[in-house]
Amino acid sequence: MPNFCAAPNCTRKSTQSDLAFFRFPRDPERCRIWVENCRRADLEAKTSDQLNKHYRLCAKHFDPAMVCKTSPYRTVLKDTAIPTIFDLTSHLKNPHTRHRKRIKELTEDDIRRMKERRLASSAEQLAAKKDEDSSTTNEDEPQLSTEEKEYRDHLKSLFEIVVMFGKQGIPLAADKVSEPELESNNIQAFLDYCINAGDEALRKRFEATAVNAEYLSATQLNQLLDVCENTVREEMVMEVRESRFFSLVTGEFVEFADEKHLPLFLRFVNQQNILREEFLDFIPLGDGDESALVEKIEAQVTDRWGLSMEDCRGQAHKATGTSTTKMKAVAVLLMEKYPLALHMPCSHMALNVHLGNNLPFPNVQVVMETLRRIEALFKSQFSQVELENAISTHYQKNEDRGAALREACSPGWTEQHNVFDVLLEILPPLLLCMENIWENDNRHFTSSVAADAYAIAEVLADFEVVVTVVILKNVLTFTRAFGRNMQGETLDVFSAASSLTAVMHSLNEVNDNIDVYHEFWYEEALNLAAQMEVPVSLPRLFLRKQREVEMGEIQAESYFKEYVTIPVIRGIMQEVEDMFCDTNVKALKCLSLVPAVMGHMKFNTTEENYADVYRNDLPNPDTLPAELHCWRIKWKHRGKEVRLPTTIHETLQLPDVKFFPNVNSFLKVLSTLPVLKLESGNNAASERLQGYLDGGPAKYWHKSLAMLHINTHVKHDLDVMVDKYCRLYPEDDPEAEPEAEPEAEGSAGGGADAAVEGGAEGAADGATDGAAEGDVATK
Structure with a gap:
């Protein structure tokens, strides 16, 4: 207990x-x-x-x-x-x-x-x-006894191997060899190698054991992984505690051992005033609803990590497909409990992609899923060459346009702000490309790649998909520049916050004149379908339901207006209003504290009007007006050779910012907002997670190894791990429950x-994911 x-x-x-x-x-x-x-x-x-x-x-x-x-x-x-x-x-x-x-x-x-x-x-x-x-x-x-020293040296060697496996992303078990009853084990192989290479601590430990004795049981391996994981995590949690304020960022669901998990990142400003976003843990989803997931997140942050959700200043959820609805509900529940945990889009994802993912309409989700499948397919060099050839063929009479599109379709184009503009332009050559890959005349592609291309081609040849792409492209044109600025430099973000009214005005104008806009957009879809030789048709499911209720025949244009155009425009308007509510916009307008923004505004800024959002976070809120006045005067009357800092990071690094405690606190809190882009190289946590997942088959994923792989930059002390392991798992009974x-x-x-009652992080967490039979290393 x-x-x-x-x-x-x-x-x-x-x-x-x-x-x-x-x-x-x-x-x-x-x-x-x-x-x-x-x-x-x-x-x-x-x-x-x-x-x-x-x-x-x-x-x-x-x-x-x-x-x-x-x-x-x-x-x-x-x-x-x-x-x-x-x-x-x-x-x-x-x-x-x-x-x-x-x-x-x-x-x-x-x-x-x-x-x-x-x-x-x-x-x-x-x-x-x-x-x-x-x-x-x-x-x-x-002094430790000889036996204790040897045991600790043995543990240190094991921890060194486990950490190495995590850093290099090596799976615990290897692929099956020719005989089905045999399975190679990477841990066993590396232990053999270390012993043969002269590791005395391991050799002494195993040389006197029985021939069939286990090098490392599944239980012991999970104990080692658990201690490694918790030691690394505690290092990062300590920094967050020192910083106090943080934001929650979640990733797409990941499946370990047939159970879905939610990756959880924390975004904070450390003691060196550097903005960081670190991966902390995977939260098992279980079978509960959104409220159960909220409780799990709260328990993880408060009970396990010792943080306070009252210090959470933002949240962003990078979700796709059916998980978007679940995570939107989680965001609403968290904001009801913690109003300052502002829900904003994630800086890792283009705003237009985020809006598309969040629209809960089946036809839109089909388009978004197809984009993800296209991205995966074009990671192959041969696929990229095939697409460029198809673009050249389709635009052979307009070489300049073809060259521009080939450049626009460079790797990663499906994640850009103009993704729907590019998709609409390349839809005919993209369909041709998919058909060529499917036919596979030159045998460059595997059967699985050809099957994927066939499935994508079937989707692209659906008239409803063509109409949906045209509508998404035209509606999201109004948010494209806004989204690019929102995830740009600090001055661009401030300008975007001020231009939100104009964006909403444009969307409202489209909604008010939907008949006129739909007529033009539907004609554009008809012309595009004719180029692709896609017949105009209504969805088969709709026609079947229509026959069942004996409804009168409905025209295609009326159907797509009612079931595509109107829902998309109103859904996007609602999403923009939710993500950029009054509180969120007030917070972003506080970016006028950055000197470059103040200079752009001719030092005529009014931060006091928005300071109420974070007044309780300031050390001396009563002196804020006077301090802001001095802050403006300082930069307004600077020397000609003094350059105005352009980002929050630059401003926080100034040596004299400490003389403005309210401004300093304000900037630190603003930095944690998830919509603001990270400094170059600071988004390594999400990239490393994706790299680990792309590095091998899902059956070899292990959440503790993923944790170690993502956080290779975190300092760790093997002696600390050994001390913690000895305290939790006594040598005489390695598989016994740890006792006080x-x-x-x-x-x-x-x-x-x-006297100390013992206790270390991870004892109550139980063993990590159970290792498969192949994970047991035997001698």
Whole structure:
């Protein structure tokens, strides 16, 4: 059972932290002092024995000089240790915090007694420190036995191998060889190699074992992976805690062991004022609805990582297909609980692609899925050459246009802001290309690629798809420039926020005159279909339903107006309004704090009008107007040789920004908004995730290895991993459940009663994904 910290406003527990947890002392006087310092009135009525048995404080509440590590497996407090470090104010900023431990209000007598006691305690600690300095006794950690050293060296070699597998993206099991009953195992092969190469720690461990003994059981392997994963994650979570504010970014669903998982990233500004977006974990979806998924996300962020969702300032969900509806509902539920967790599009995805993915209409989703299949198909060099040849053939009378389209169809064109413009232009040659690949006369393509091309060709030759592409292209023309600016430089984002009214006005004008616009767009679709030799027809499913209810015959133009044009235009209008509501636009207009934006506005900016969004996040909100005035004056009267910083990142790196604390805090919070693009190279987490998934078959994916592969840049200490593993999984029974360490023998003053109860992140998490039979390495 995990130990929970009894301190107010502290959410740590032993299964999620590498910190030591200490019992309340049995000595009544010292126990009373601990309770008074905690300022929890509900503990005052309990006896010292009750407190000693049921309550703990984590090491964060003690002066580090009072905490002693007597061995790699045990941490104790000094006899005179008293907790003095508490957070007694953070709950005031969050009156809705649930399950908060009630803090006792102090009287003047209480304050006087505590001051006297602290003075006396400081004097005792100073005297004790002098005695330690003058003492010649060596209080270093006791030496490990030979067996313990060998076991730790053995574990260190194993951890080094596991980390290497993760960094290189090597699967645990290899492909089956010729005989069905044999299966090669990568872990076993590498252990054999290391032993033969002279790794003494591994050789000594295995040379005396039976011939058929396991090198590494599936349980042990999962324990090693679990410790590696949690150690790396804790490094990143610590940085987020220091930064406080963050945003949630989720990716597309990933399937491990026949269960879908949601990749979860955190976006934050670290202590060096650098914007980062890091991958933290995969959240299993299970069979629950959207509210269940919200609860899982909250539990992951608060219970496991020790963060507060009240500090979440944004959320973005990169979803496709049927998952878009689910993630939109998740975003709404999160904003209902945490209004400042602003829902915005993700900077990784072009706005027009995001809008297309979010439209819940079957015909639109068919087009978006076809685009994803086209992208996958053209990763082959032969496919790209075939497309370029088809474009040259179709535009042989207009070579300039053909050359421009060949350049526009470079790899990645399906993710660009103008994707629907390009798709409409190349639709006839694209259909020709798919048919050529399907026929496969030159035998350049495998049967699976030819089958994919046939399926794509069948979709492109559907008149409903042709009409849908024409409608999407024409409607999303009004948001194309807006989206490009929204994911551009800081000045472009500020301009886009100011131009939202014009975008909505254009969309409303189309909606008000839908008959006229539809007539032109439908004629364009007819001409395109004629070029592609696609017959005009109504969807077969609609015709069948029409016959069933004996409806009168409906004209094709009327059908596509009612079921395609009107839903698409109104759906896009609703999506834009939802993603750029008044609060979101106010937040983006605060980008006028960036000096280059201020200069563009002739230093006539009015950030005060939008500051209410983040007023509670500022250190000195009452002085904000005066500070903003000084900030504008500073840049308005700069020297001619001084260049105005153009981005938030540049502004935060200025040495004198620290003299403007409100501006500094404002910029840090704004940086976390998911719609703002990351600095060059900082989106490596999402790219590495995709690289891991593209690197091998889905049956070899492993979520712990994926975590290690994505976060290769995170520093890790093998000795820390070994310490944590030894604490969680004792050597004498590697497959036993980890137990809390026994408390030390009592001594005068009760100091040794505060022996650590153990606990490290990951103990309650259970083993990671079970390894397949082929993952068991045998000797």
